[in-house]
Amino acid sequence: MTPARFAYARPATLDAALDMLAREEEATPLAGGQSLVPMMAMRVARPALLVDLNALPGLDAIEATPGVLRIGALARHAAVLDHELVAAEAPLLALALREVAHPAIRNRGTLGGSLCLADPAAELPACMVALDATLVLASAARGERRVAARDFFAGLYATARRADELLLRAEIPRAPGWSPWFEEVARRRGDYAIAGLAVMARREAGRIAALRLAFCGVEAAPRRLPEVEAAVIEGRDAAALLPGLLAPLGSAEAPAAYRLHLAQLLLRRATEHAHAAA
Amino acid sequence: MLPPDEPLAEIACRVNGRAVRGRAALRQTLVEWLRADLGLTGSHVGCAHGVCGACHVRLDGAVVRGCLVLAAQADGATVETIEAAGGPEEAALRDAFVAHAGLQCGFCTPGMILQAAELLQRNPAPSREAIRDALSGNYCRCTGYHAIVDAVEAAARALRGPAATA
Ligand SMILES: Cc1cc2nc3c(=O)[nH]c(=O)nc-3n(C[C@H](O)[C@H](O)[C@H](O)COP(=O)(O)OP(=O)(O)OC[C@H]3O[C@@H](n4cnc5c(N)ncnc54)[C@H](O)[C@@H]3O)c2cc1C
Numbered sequence: 350m351t352p353a354r355f356a357y358a359r360p361a362t363l364d365a366a367l368d369m370l371a372r373e374e375e376a377t378p379l380a381g382g383q384s385l386v387p388m389m390a391m392r393v394a395r396p397a398l399l400v401d402l403n404a405l406p407g408l409d410a411i412e413a414t415p416g417v418l419r420i421g422a423l424a425r426h427a428a429v430l431d432h433e434l435v436a437a438e439a440p441l442l443a444l445a446l447r448e449v450a451h452p453a454i455r456n457r458g459t460l461g462g463s464l465c466l467a468d469p470a471a472e473l474p475a476c477m478v479a480l481d482a483t484l485v486l487a488s489a490a491r492g493e494r495r496v497a498a499r500d501f502f503a504g505l506y507a508t509a510r511r512a513d514e515l516l517l518r519a520e521i522p523r524a525p526g527w528s529p530w531f532e533e534v535a536r537r538r539g540d541y542a543i544a545g546l547a548v549m550a551r552r553e554a555g556r557i558a559a560l561r562l563a564f565c566g567v568e569a570a571p572r573r574l575p576e577v578e579a580a581v582i583e584g585r586d587a588a589a590l591l592p593g594l595l596a597p598l599g600s601a602e603a604p605a606a607y608r609l610h611l612a613q614l615l616l617r618r619a620t621e622h623a624h625a626a627a
Numbered sequence: 628m629l630p631p632d633e634p635l636a637e638i639a640c641r642v643n644g645r646a647v648r649g650r651a652a653l654r655q656t657l658v659e660w661l662r663a664d665l666g667l668t669g670s671h672v673g674c675a676h677g678v679c680g681a682c683h684v685r686l687d688g689a690v691v692r693g694c695l696v697l698a699a700q701a702d703g704a705t706v707e708t709i710e711a712a713g714g715p716e717e718a719a720l721r722d723a724f725v726a727h728a729g730l731q732c733g734f735c736t737p738g739m740i741l742q743a744a745e746l747l748q749r750n751p752a753p754s755r756e757a758i759r760d761a762l763s764g765n766y767c768r769c770t771g772y773h774a775i776v777d778a779v780e781a782a783a784r785a786l787r788g789p790a791a792t793a
Contacts, residue, residue, distance in 0.1 A: 350675035351629070352654045357636065357699055386656070386695045387676035401700065427689070451764025453680065453742060456689040457696070539763040 352389035359401040363408070363487070363515070366400055370513045371489040373398045378515060380423060380462035383454050402461075408517070409459075413438060417483075417520040422461025426450070429460060439521045441480060441529030441547060445472040448531075451539045461516045464501070467508045467570065469598060470541035472533065474502050475565035478573060479547040482521045486514040493517070502570035527551045527559075528626065530619050533566070534611050542566035543603045544611035550623045557582050557623050567597050567612045581620050588613040588620075629655075636699035642667070643711035651698035658682040658693030660701075661708060669709035669737045673766070680765035683738035684708050690745045709737035716744035719782040729778030731769035739765050743779045751787055755780065 360366040370376050377396035379385055380403070388394035402408060408423035411432050418438040420429060429435050430446040449472050450458060463473040464484065477484070477498035484501050486494045490513060498519075501509045510516060533545030545565040551558050560578045563571040574594055580587035591613050599605035635650045642665060651660040656675075661667040661684065670693050673681035682693035685707035709717075720740050723729065730736045739762060746753055746761040753761065758779045759772070767775060 354634065354654060356634070357653050357697070359700075359702075382695050382697070382700075383677060383692070386697070389654075390676045390694075403700065451680070452745065452761055453683055453690045453692050453764055454677065454695075457686075457691045537763055538760050 350390040352386075353392055353395045355389070355396050356398045357401065358398065359404045361404050361406075363405055363517075364489070366402065366405060367487060367489040367513070367515060369398065369400045370515065374512070376400050376512075378402055378465070380465075381425065381454075381458035382462075383450070383458035384462060384466050384468070402515070408461075410518075411435065413523065415523075417522055419518050419520050420460055421518045422459060422464075422516045424460050426455035426458045426460070426463075427452070430455065438523050439480060439529075441476050441531055441549060442473070444529055444531040445476050445545075445547060448472055448533050448535065448538070448542065448545070454539075460519060464519065465508060465510055465516055467502050467504075467506050468541065469505055469569050470543070470545075470566040472531070472542060472545055472547070472565055474498075475545060475547045475563040475571040476531070477519060477521075478502070478563035478571045479549050479561050480521045481549075481561060482519045484519055485517045486510060487517050488514045499573055502572070505569045507570070524549070524551070526553075530622055532615055532618060534615070544608050544615060546612070546615040546619055547571075548619045548623065550626075552626065560623065562616075562619070564595075564612055564615075567608050568595060569598060577616070581616075581623065584624070588616045591616065636697075636702065638698060638702045640701045640703060641705045643707055653697070653699055655698045656682075656694045657684065657686070657696040657698050657701050657706070660698035661693065661706070667708045667710055671734055671737065673734065678764075678766070679735070680738040680742065681735050683741045683765075685712075685741065690741050709741060712741060712744065714744065715786060716747045716782070717741075719785045720744060720747070720779065723778040723782035723785065724775070727774050727778040727781055729770060729775045735765055735767045739767070739775060743782070746779070747783055747786060752783060753779070 375397035379399045379401045408421045410421045412419050413434050482498040484496050496509050527549050530548040533542035535542050542565050544567050548562045550560045577587045597605040597608040629652050633652045639648045658670050671681040673679035675694050677692050677695045684693040758776050
């Protein structure tokens, strides 16, 4: 399990890191390494140059501005899971992160790594869509660029990030009055989801006034489903819409029909919860 | 064996309280370097891709997979392995693993002890479910886990003192 040869650099400034990504075509950022290092060990990934982000100052900051909660790309899963501001402003992330991997992996893995990898089963990309987050990217050539999470995830392990860009942070709108729900089905605690559902709901006068949801593990990439959201709000049978709308992934362990079944089950549970709490 | 022209990284770090300077192949992982160059063979290489937890070490105070950190990344860091893990949690866990038969072949034990110690530092009275969650990333192929959960529960009780033993 020895990776193919690579060159390695640990830049001390963001500019230096962005320069390396701009100059070297096969440069690959290294964050927590919890996905990239095993991929290299199995030689699924063969980067020419690893640009280690771990010495970049401030890239792991978690801070609230008047409008948004900012979580730096290098914030470790464990730090996000335990952070007071996250508990107060984006509790959906704390619910989901309990299901993300195991403690030792959460000690090292980062928000940015998870979002840029875009594993279809990963919890955090779905959360970012449900939270209506904005992802802030930077490159040497074009400076900063903002992409809505719903436009960032483009398919299996595919995102809107260009090869010369780094993800700097996620910005999550502070949303008083909204409450989170997250559940997934996995073989064991910490495994990737076979199917999971992230929901944000806002209640007003005893009814659901607004709702955003995104599945993980079900389709190639998380996305909003406006028809389904409307059906949940109006109290119609939203789960009945899923067969016509979803294109579930299939695998030996979890065929497409099974993932669709789990998606319906999760949506029914979420709907029940949302209406009961309203 | 890596070829003789292998590109190397210079590493200066603290390992088990000692200042260490050395070189590692760029594509060598931290656990491989600790075992091969520093003779610290307590951390084990099981799956070598992050799944089994036998390679756990502490990096700057946090338990991590030694196979998912490059040796080069330990430059400037503080590393602790099972050989030096002598805090009260580890001592209580070691005794409890023996008393409750929480190990058979012992391959997974160093990783289990480090992970369980981190749990007990944060949560002195974990439920059985919390213990299973905390150890969900540590594979054991002998015990069936039950005895390990018993051992961690017993270590937690012992650390809380006589009042909790009843
Ligand atoms: C046994 C095991 C179980 C796991 N279970 C789960 C799980 O249940 N759910 C889950 O979501 N994840 C799981 N993971 C993956 C874990 O969450 C990873 O931490 C995460 O997917 C990647 O984050 P990282 O920081 O380790 O990124 P890395 O592995 O360092 O990088 C991942 C990718 O993102 C790119 N990248 C990283 N940071 C940036 C950045 N700032 N800008 C641009 N590109 C960047 C890298 O170039 C690479 O392509 C598991 C991992 C293991 C080993």
